[in-house]
Amino acid sequence: MHHGVEVPMRDGAVLRATHYAPVGAPLGTILVRCPYGRAFPFSLIYAQLYAARGYHVLLQSVRGTFGSGGDFVPMVHEADDAADTVVWLRRQPWFTGTFATIGLSYLGFTQWALLSDPPPELVAAVVTVGPHDFHASSWGTGSFSLNDFLGWSDMVGHQEQPMSRRLAFQTSAGRRLERATLGLPVGAAGRDLLGDASPWFESWIDHPAVDDPFWDTMRMTQALDRCEVPVLLIGGWQDLFLEQTLEQYRHLRGRGVDVAMTIGPWTHTDMIVKAGGTTATETLNWLGTHLAGTATAARRSPVRVHVGHHGWLDLPDWPPATGEGVLYLQPGGRLAAAPPPADAAPSRFRYDPADPTPTIGGRLLSRRSGRRNDASLAERADVLSFTSGPLDADLYVFGEPVIELAHNADIEHVDVFVRISELDARGRSRNLSDGYRRLSAPSQGPIRIELDAIAHRFPAGTRIRVLVAGGSHPRYARNLGTGEPVLTGQRMVPALHTVHHGAGGTSKLILPASAHLPSGDGVANAGGDRI
Numbered sequence: 099m100h101h102g103v104e105v106p107m108r109d110g111a112v113l114r115a116t117h118y119a120p121v122g123a124p125l126g127t128i129l130v131r132c133p134y135g136r137a138f139p140f141s142l143i144y145a146q147l148y149a150a151r152g153y154h155v156l157l158q159s160v161r162g163t164f165g166s167g168g169d170f171v172p173m174v175h176e177a178d179d180a181a182d183t184v185v186w187l188r189r190q191p192w193f194t195g196t197f198a199t200i201g202l203s204y205l206g207f208t209q210w211a212l213l214s215d216p217p218p219e220l221v222a223a224v225v226t227v228g229p230h231d232f233h234a235s236s237w238g239t240g241s242f243s244l245n246d247f248l249g250w251s252d253m254v255g256h257q258e259q260p261m262s263r264r265l266a267f268q269t270s271a272g273r274r275l276e277r278a279t280l281g282l283p284v285g286a287a288g289r290d291l292l293g294d295a296s297p298w299f300e301s302w303i304d305h306p307a308v309d310d311p312f313w314d315t316m317r318m319t320q321a322l323d324r325c326e327v328p329v330l331l332i333g334g335w336q337d338l339f340l341e342q343t344l345e346q347y348r349h350l351r352g353r354g355v356d357v358a359m360t361i362g363p364w365t366h367t368d369m370i371v372k373a374g375g376t377t378a379t380e381t382l383n384w385l386g387t388h389l390a391g392t393a394t395a396a397r398r399s400p401v402r403v404h405v406g407h408h409g410w411l412d413l414p415d416w417p418p419a420t421g422e423g424v425l426y427l428q429p430g431g432r433l434a435a436a437p438p439p440a441d442a443a444p445s446r447f448r449y450d451p452a453d454p455t456p457t458i459g460g461r462l463l464s465r466r467s468g469r470r471n472d473a474s475l476a477e478r479a480d481v482l483s484f485t486s487g488p489l490d491a492d493l494y495v496f497g498e499p500v501i502e503l504a505h506n507a508d509i510e511h512v513d514v515f516v517r518i519s520e521l522d523a524r525g526r527s528r529n530l531s532d533g534y535r536r537l538s539a540p541s542q543g544p545i546r547i548e549l550d551a552i553a554h555r556f557p558a559g560t561r562i563r564v565l566v567a568g569g570s571h572p573r574y575a576r577n578l579g580t581g582e583p584v585l586t587g588q589r590m591v592p593a594l595h596t597v598h599h600g601a602g603g604t605s606k607l608i609l610p611a612s613a614h615l616p617s618g619d620g621v622a623n624a625g626g627d628r629i
């Protein structure tokens with residue numbers, strides 16, 4: 099192992115790296131580019147593990163972090179710095195001539211940055227919960243993902259403190275973030291939390307438009323068009339980057355690239371520990387096949403997913419073919435297969451940004467993420483809850499549910515949050531799939547919202563619940579109802595939301611559902627995990 103390896107960049111900055119050399123004849127070379135340091139846990143899970151199995155590993159700290167020169171500006175320099183690192187790698191006497199990349203989250207983005215102009219020596223990649231488009235991550239719903247990216251900025255901005263101060267920071271980080279997300283205006287409240295750290299934060303909020311050139315260096319969509327190497331994608335059903343993992347698979351698969359995908363019952367924070375064994379095994383098999391050329395356990399199919407209340411399932415593609423089930427939102431909080439009467443009365447709720455509807459569980463960057471008991475959410479006055487009767491038989495849902503709402507509000511600027519939850523036979527409620535939309539024009543319905551993709555069995559006797567609200571705070575920056583910029587707005591106006599069931603239109607949940615597991619080449623793994 100060689101510490102303090104210096105890798106020069108085209109602008110004169112020098113990035114620091116650690117080189118892990120295998121014992122014996124090498125199987126290949128792995129490049130890992132990381133903003134979180136080169137010590138534990140990344141030294142173990144992305145360097146020592148693979149060096150012990152025969153690979154050279156270069157674990158590099160990205161620009162402006164942990165001894166690397168230059169200033170850290172998230173995502174902006176990764177394409178150029180990755181290309182310069184490859185130029186340096188070619189000159190090393192230990193380089194094996196070809197290499198692969200691996201890594202999760204930001205380490206996944208650095209891989210997409212390299213794949214935006216892939217060098218010929220790159221022969222394989224394993225991207226775990228790695229986004230390729232930061233605008234879609236932060237503004238994809240039309241509302242800024244406040245909890246995730248203020249919390250991440252706070253963590254990254256303070257990660258190089260001395261250990262004693264870092265422990266104190268970690269102990270209080272959750273409470274400090276919660277207080278900051280309640281402050282207005284958002285920009286000032288965020289800066290009060292961050293202090294002098296993370297100077298980029300306000301710029302993210304100040305550029306909401308999808309076509310703003312500001313995002314060009316933080317959006318690697320061209321990588322999906324240029325990638326030709328075999329790519330393994332690993333994600334989680336409750337990971338904040340799930341939709342981008344699925345988009346990456348669809349795009350690469352549509353181009354005929356050798357791509358495989360594994361989606362497990364994990365959140366983003368689960369990926370190092372709970373998902374670590376699965377990730378390491380699948381990564382080693384992928385590298386053995388596509389980098390080392392050694393005999394490995396072959397994948398049984400391109401797609402492997404964990405199905406709620408069933409276990410692991412192998413599929414030939416995603417999403418699998420299913421039927422379609424429709425449930426209508428009814429007056430009185432019911433959810434049923436029959437449309438409501440034409441004169442059915444609407445349902446209404448009042449959203450007050452001064453008392454925002456709280457986030458409970460879901461796909462966010464937090465220890466409180468994932469599937470949680472959300473019964474208290476259904477009981478709030480600012481949330482509409484629609485619940486089916488007990489299911490007569492098992493129902494399998496594979497893909498993206500859709501909510502179509504005949505909806506209007508009494509003001510122009512509103513958000514709509516929708517959720518599907520499962521109520522078990524004992525009445526316990528757990529969230530499964532969310533959708534969110536910021537409406538920037540007068541809301542006079544209907545609106546169509548695609549929810550998070552799921553692979554789930556609703557057992558016979560369980561009930562399906564749909565929740566409709568005007569926000570989910572602090573996961574998303576609340577809509578103040580005024581149209582003022584998110585960064586500086588602070589005046590608040592409540593909104594009255596109406597969901598129609600009759601004369602004003604019908605509202606419904608559309609499920610990609612079947613009575614059985616998907617057919618075809620998929621094979622259910624006997625005795626799979628249960629959640």
